[in-house]
Amino acid sequence: MEFVEPEDEPGRFRNPLPPEDRLWRHPSEMGPGLPAGGTADLSDLAGNPSGGPFGGTSPGLPTTSPGDPSVDDESRPSLWLVAAVSAVSAGLLATGMVLVAVGLLGTNDRITPAVERLMEPRPIDAVTSPGDVGAGADRTRAAVVQLRADGKPTVVGSGVIFRSDGHMLTVASVVGKAKSVRVTLDSGRELAGRVVGSDPDTDIAVVKIDGDGPFPTAVLGTASDLRVGQQAIAIGCPVELVGGPSVTVGVISALHRSVPRDTDGGMLLDMVQTDARVSTGWPGGALLDSSGSVVGITTAAGQNGAGGFGFAIPIDLARSVAEQLITTGRVTGVWLGVQGNDLDWVAAARLDVVGGVMVGQVMSGSPAGRAGLADSDVIVGLDGAPVTSMGQLVVALRRHQPGDVVTLEIMRDDQRMSMAVELVERPTPA
Numbered sequence: 001m002e003f004v005e006p007e008d009e010p011g012r013f014r015n016p017l018p019p020e021d022r023l024w025r026h027p028s029e030m031g032p033g034l035p036a037g038g039t040a041d042l043s044d045l046a047g048n049p050s051g052g053p054f055g056g057t058s059p060g061l062p063t064t065s066p067g068d069p070s071v072d073d074e075s076r077p078s079l080w081l082v083a084a085v086s087a088v089s090a091g092l093l094a095t096g097m098v099l100v101a102v103g104l105l106g107t108n109d110r111i112t113p114a115v116e117r118l119m120e121p122r123p124i125d126a127v128t129s130p131g132d133v134g135a136g137a138d139r140t141r142a143a144v145v146q147l148r149a150d151g152k153p154t155v156v157g158s159g160v161i162f163r164s165d166g167h168m169l170t171v172a173s174v175v176g177k178a179k180s181v182r183v184t185l186d187s188g189r190e191l192a193g194r195v196v197g198s199d200p201d202t203d204i205a206v207v208k209i210d211g212d213g214p215f216p217t218a219v220l221g222t223a224s225d226l227r228v229g230q231q232a233i234a235i236g237c238p239v240e241l242v243g244g245p246s247v248t249v250g251v252i253s254a255l256h257r258s259v260p261r262d263t264d265g266g267m268l269l270d271m272v273q274t275d276a277r278v279s280t281g282w283p284g285g286a287l288l289d290s291s292g293s294v295v296g297i298t299t300a301a302g303q304n305g306a307g308g309f310g311f312a313i314p315i316d317l318a319r320s321v322a323e324q325l326i327t328t329g330r331v332t333g334v335w336l337g338v339q340g341n342d343l344d345w346v347a348a349a350r351l352d353v354v355g356g357v358m359v360g361q362v363m364s365g366s367p368a369g370r371a372g373l374a375d376s377d378v379i380v381g382l383d384g385a386p387v388t389s390m391g392q393l394v395v396a397l398r399r400h401q402p403g404d405v406v407t408l409e410i411m412r413d414d415q416r417m418s419m420a421v422e423l424v425e426r427p428t429p430a
Contacts, residue, residue: 001031102401137233137247139292142186143218144245144285146237147193147207149268151177158236158245159166159183159207160294162319167326169318170284172198175205183209184237186216186244192366197325201333202266203261203299203313204321218286222294223272223314226252231290232274234298234310236282245285250276258391259302259311269391271311272296276311287312302318319397331427335364335398342389343378351411355388371421373410380416381409397423 074148094251143161147170148154157174161167168183175181175195183193191211198205209215234248251366254273278298287296296312324331343356356381362369373379379387382396383406400406402425411420 008098023160024417026394033163041263042122063083074271084212101412137288137292139236139295140218140286140288141235141245141247141389142216144186144235144237146184146245146281147284148173148182148184149175149195150180150182151176151178156237156281157283158281158298160284160286160297161209161215162218162220162294162322164214164217166193166211166213167196167322168193168207168209169297170205170207171203171297171313172200172205173203173300174284175207181207183207186242197329197331199321199325201266201331202317202321203301204325206322206325210395219293220315220319221289221291221295222301223316226255226272226289228252228254232276233288233290233292234274234282234285234293235288236276236278236285236298238279239281246279248277248279250274256392257302257311261301267391268299268301268311268313270314270317270395271299271302272314273312273313276310277308282310320398333368334397334422334423335426336393336397336421337368338373338379339363340379340390347378351378351380351414353378353380353411354386356411357387357390357393362415367421367424368408371408371419373408373419373421374412376412378411379408380411383407387394 003288017185020363140160145161145168146158147157149157155176155178157170159168159170159199162169175198178195181193181195183191185191193207193209196206196208216268228251230252232250232252234250235245237245251274252272253275257271257273258267259270259271260266272287272295276287278285279301282298283300285298286294287298289295292314296315297318298310298312300307302311321331338357338359340357340359341362343351343353343358348355359368359375359377359379362373362375379393381387382393385396385397387393387409397406400423402423403418405422407418407420410418411417
């Protein structure tokens with residue numbers, strides 16, 4: 001019985017579309033010689049791979065009709081058999097494709113290394129597990145001490161022992177001009193100490209413990225290969241708590257920062273910025289990488305208005321200053337003899353440079369004056385490396401000793417030129 005949809009009752013039943021107007025076909029409608037409602041003898045497909053619904057025509061396939069007396073109902077394949085064979089065929093086809101893919105990956109030299117690289121374990125630089133943090137902190141925690149510098153008022157900070165005889169790194173803003181300090185070790189033992197020397201320009205100081213060693217020491221690493229986003233561990237001694245140093249974890253959030261000193265309004269250059277908390281009493285403590293190596297000495301400078309960030313003096317600079325303080329009691333800096341400001345972006349665009357230092361004044365008798373540097377010259381390079389700011393120029397000069405000859409690249413009247421300058425020791429302020 002056919003159902004015909006009345007015009008006034010849409011949505012009930014509809015006669016099926018003819019085969020040529022439909023997007024699908026029933027297997028009984030595929031190929032010539034297979035009349036509607038007929039079935040094919042599936043055993044013939046093994047010898048006729050081009051037949052059936054997946055190949056071309058099947059002229060040789062016998063057909064039957066529902067009323068064909070030559071074939072009884074028991075010998076006619078049922079629909080479940082068709083479905084079962086179809087499922088098995090699809091599984092075999094999928095398995096064959098997987099085997100082919102595996103075979104290609106095993107024989108194609110261009111594919112196999114790529115897959116092996118994807119399967120190799122990848123190191124984690126920016127974030128490590130809590131166990132790794134604990135291991136790195138444990139290696140340094142015993143070398144971080146609390147300092148109490150005598151004076152009015154007494155200033156409390158931290159220090160990092162880097163020599164087994166008791167020499168430690170701290171910051172000048174903690175010890176100031178104090179002649180003596182009290183040192184509290186991680187074990188709770190309290191000892192006397194003395195200030196070996198300090199350098200306000202870099203905020204680095206050295207304190208020596210008066211006592212029998214050996215003392216636990218920290219491993220000093222390098223800040224030269226730090227990357228923004230990698231893990232940072234800060235260790236310091238909070239003023240308000242007892243029981244030894246505390247540990248906080250964050251990341252290196254910026255490099256080469258210039259931050260104001262709290263003591264005299266000067267600037268600390270090339271600082272490491274971190275979001276690991278540096279609390280009260282922590283200045284002079286250690287900033288570590290994930291391996292536990294010291295990459296910076298934390299300072300109180302720049303914390304006001306810095307959005308909760310902490311700052312650390314790069315350990316490479318701290319170590320250089322400490323060696324000079326221990327050897328000579330003072331820091332020997334070099335002198336170029338110029339005053340200037342960062343080049344503004346308008347002038348930089350006109351000169352087609354990224355940045356530079358606009359020379360405001362060349363000191364009389366200075367190395368720069370003897371080399372021919374003049375006011376209004378723009379310093380854009382030092383020894384082949386670009387100079388984009390006054391801070392960068394100062395940091396570059398710190399790597400040199402008195403007597404070194406450096407090559408300055410300058411812009412004068414829109415012309416680029418070079419000049420050699422022999423550096424001398426920085427004069428002692430009057």
